[in-house]
Amino acid sequence: MTLSKTISRTPPSEITATHIVTSQLSVQTHGKGFVDLTAEIEKFVREAKAGEGVVTLFIRHTSASLTIQENADPSVLVDLQTALGKLAPENAGWTHDTEGPDDMPGHIKTMLTSVSLQIPVVSGAMVLGTWQAIYLIEHRARAHQRELVAQFVGSIK
């Protein structure tokens, strides 16, 4: 199952002097779905004058989460939401049901996706692939205001 492979790698490039730049985000969601945060985090990286280092994105909630996924065809997001709904169905006999049928599935979906993401920054830009976008996933049926922290650790231009 571990297949034969060809791995190549560029020589390591090194930089000294480290800065920490932090910013808090507030995102208004509109019920279940994906909110694209990519442009806002790119703006943060520019404002921080980030050179080389890493961006950490952290969401301060347990029924909304983060993922990096395809940015091109919106039908991918439809199917991702369907898949999460099958993996964590409503009305499946959860014992924690006082906050509504969408609450416990929201916790499970958060556990199966990400609360924090790290994206390296090289030459002043995140190294996201061509088809990658950073999404907040709202798992609750109703609109929520969600708080996040973006933090860059690295060199400044």
Next chain:
Amino acid sequence: MTLSKTISRTPPSEITATHIVTSQLSVQTHGKGFVDLTAEIEKFVREAKAGEGVVTLFIRHTSASLTIQENADPSVLVDLQTALGKLAPENAGWTHDTEGPDDMPGHIKTMLTSVSLQIPVVSGAMVLGTWQAIYLIEHRARAHQRELVAQFVGSIK
């Protein structure tokens, strides 16, 4: 599916001079279940005199993992464990079964949750939300001693 949004963000705050503080944790588990690590990591952050930066928490195992989840109602943890048990059932015809029926499901549950977590630190405290706790999840039926590494990268007070 990508909904209209309102994103606001505070101006970036910047700090220089970076320290690295590392500590190893040993956690005694008592079979399947959640162990709350939050108070211990908060203690680490205080002892490290952390100012601004990021805490990385890493677990050195493949059948125990990490998650950030609700700290209030214990029934959430019951349901999370039920959900993991449905996603990775025992006796489902796994080929790797020499270490007991709970072993392969433990590997799958580890893959679906987290081996490492990153939590930004601002003004000397982790930015955990009101309802967030840091948990180790033991996936094996029997008690285990689990080893973790906590590391802070950032400024010191």
Next chain:
Amino acid sequence: MTLSKTISRTPPSEITATHIVTSQLSVQTHGKGFVDLTAEIEKFVREAKAGEGVVTLFIRHTSASLTIQENADPSVLVDLQTALGKLAPENAGWTHDTEGPDDMPGHIKTMLTSVSLQIPVVSGAMVLGTWQAIYLIEHRARAHQRELVAQFVGSIK
């Protein structure tokens, strides 16, 4: 569900002066399966002369992902792939199907595993456990060239 626990921890050790070392990896995959990246990342850590800090590994794709899993018995990888196939089956009525039946399941599997991993480095070596290996998981049926970024933030020997 939150069980009684015994947590012990070593005193924090501290180091100053931070470097950032970055390298890009290219990995040739051969269809669905696991590619062990551990030796290559260990080589990167040695070349970087890493002392104490953290390695971030990031994959720039949405249908291939990362995980840290058992390195001993190959049957674990067989079962992990079976499990992912059950959680994200092909031909399950996905709306996004223009790129083949393995494409949408690949996105779901990526969402359920990791796009970025962080591994602390202590005394010049990653703190991986005895049974842990770092894997790239190819979710597509056909061979792909996958791009990753490895980055060390920390002290240099």
